[in-house]
Amino acid sequence: MATLSGKVVIAQGGGPTAVINQSLVGAVLESRKFPQITKVYGALHGVRGIVEEDFLDLTQETTSNLEKVATTPGAALLSTRDKPDFAYCKEIFNVLRAHDVRYFFYMGGNDSSDTVRIVNEQAEKANYEFRAIHIPKTVDNDLVHNDHTPGFGSAARFVSQAFMGANLDNRALPGVYIGIIMGRHAGFLTAASALARKYHDDGPHLIYLPEHAFNIDEFLSDVKKVYDKLGRCMIAVSEGITDSKGIPIISKLMEGNAETDAHGNVQLSGTGALGDALSKKIKEKLGIKRVRSDTFGYLQRSFLGCVSDVDAQEAREVGEKAAQFAIWYNIDGSIVIKRKANYSVDYEIVKLDEIAGKTRYMPEDYYDFIKKDVTDKFYLYCRPLLGAGFPQPHRIRAPRVDKILHKGMV
């Protein structure tokens, strides 16, 4: 029990979320309560800040200001896309040891949990007493062992509110609307576009996820069916949709003009290319004139002013739990969220190698591949995560007036 004395280092990695600073502040404030914690440092720009020794002394920050930072989207300690290899992790460990750091809390997705694992192994090898905890964070909701991940609920809320707004707009001025939503491998966030639907003809009418092979001819036939019936069609598409061989649709439609990053991944966010390419196909093949696409881009993960209270509170608590598990119980691992009731959660800790490098996909029974729609089961799963005060659209229900000049016409 609880005797390991020294410093805490906290860092944030990967794409920011609307609530990642809740986890940061939770871990900082909780750590500061323990007398054996000599200092709480924040590393700037994630692991890069550690190897460069760019630390802020968070012990010298007021609780009031930290509470305000907690409500701000984006990574307050700044972030990084660095994916440390073995040598990089060794450097991280050397710096941490030099500063007498005994606790390392790293917020991120499954890459980050692997970084934590390797750093931890260095400590073991060096016989240096050290606790390392991975704090989950990702709008993609794709970490295994978690019911859901902090950041997802707020992003899902943004996506569903945005889609409902676009649906109301499209109802007033009909046409085909395509919303491109984040998600390279997992379709949870795109599926959340359905959550604000209320009336029977509300969109999205079609939803395409990266878990299911996308076929352009089938897509066009789906769109035509809805359009012929409703005179409009709202479509939610994951940026990461691929064909049956796993080739990204964006690469196929752009005929090799898609941009790739250092890891060979096609650039999906920060471009309207996929939406524009799908729009073009619909115009060309179906002859529909008004086809519009919006790529939700960075707005969906960092909008200032659309947060799920449930997500914010849970993000806070996973940060607090990281400090509790490490400092009270002297154990390493990754904090996971478990659903205990509908709706209530608790937090557990699993071994780091159980999270690292693994991707969680949408369960099959959350999606109806024939209807291209989410199931009730997904709705029941996702709705509590969006939090309180979720806005609702309302329609006029007044009766029609009889025609005078066009008597008898409908």
Add this chain to the structure above:
Amino acid sequence: MATLSGKVVIAQGGGPTAVINQSLVGAVLESRKFPQITKVYGALHGVRGIVEEDFLDLTQETTSNLEKVATTPGAALLSTRDKPDFAYCKEIFNVLRAHDVRYFFYMGGNDSSDTVRIVNEQAEKANYEFRAIHIPKTVDNDLVHNDHTPGFGSAARFVSQAFMGANLDNRALPGVYIGIIMGRHAGFLTAASALARKYHDDGPHLIYLPEHAFNIDEFLSDVKKVYDKLGRCMIAVSEGITDSKGIPIISKLMEGNAETDAHGNVQLSGTGALGDALSKKIKEKLGIKRVRSDTFGYLQRSFLGCVSDVDAQEAREVGEKAAQFAIWYNIDGSIVIKRKANYSVDYEIVKLDEIAGKTRYMPEDYYDFIKKDVTDKFYLYCRPLLGAGFPQPHRIRAPRVDKILHKGMV
């Protein structure tokens, strides 16, 4: 005074906004209070619904439900892009007369005010007693005689919150970010991207409006300067930017591949083309790797859950004022918003031909063309329109820790 008895017809035209249903409900509820109003009809899909006699009897709608509709974005009566010519207006008048309609309230931009004017002329010619009022509505804020227009404040609020979120994201993972914002002729909405800035290096760092000729070389040089200084650059661009000859930049960059509508206008919304083309230029010419663009698209005018209370209240009151002016005072015209104090407004009515076909641009002293930034004057103008509870970002202010392994390095 106030003796003209008959029906009211209300309709909505053009692009929906977040608060256009406030105006609708204001006009409906106020009209229903007058004993000489026999019925209040809503025409579906704007003027098209009038010529097709598609009316709903809004007298048979509960106040409770109307109040809920008022808080819903999008045009509850549905909208149209039809721009009636003389013959079309004649048809409108014939239908209105057939239904004993004596009051016509039409919500829209400056095209709509022209429709109202022509219909009104028909009534005069036919010696038919008739009152017609144009109710202002546009996120572009480009109606003359108005301090601002209903719909603008909420869209401006969305744009500034979205830009601040993107700014926080970009601060955490630096690069160049381009946000493409609505505005074919007037730059107000794009300028509003600056309103949530708080810290000295918050973006947008550069703002480009349709009122000022856009030069791609100057743009690249502006971006380079900011990027060299800050290591990142946030850019807000109006979709409607043109070169010095008035040719849309989107047409130039797409080399004739841009889509045009029936009126010969280039399609600006519902495509990521402009943002992607500007990103490409920056990557090619400046060699910056991480360049991202988001096109705010339909999200900015119809997001469910981002409304300025000031905008909502004013939108409501212009609707009420339409009924008041027409029914009490028996006059025609367009309702305008005048600023009477900072901040307080009152409503006046101007002749229809004073609004129709005219575009209001950003006043010159709201924008600094050298700095590519808004002025304090714009800030003072715009801030009250965003309403109460405007969210603020907060940063950590903790001191740096001395380096141990890299002693002396910054």
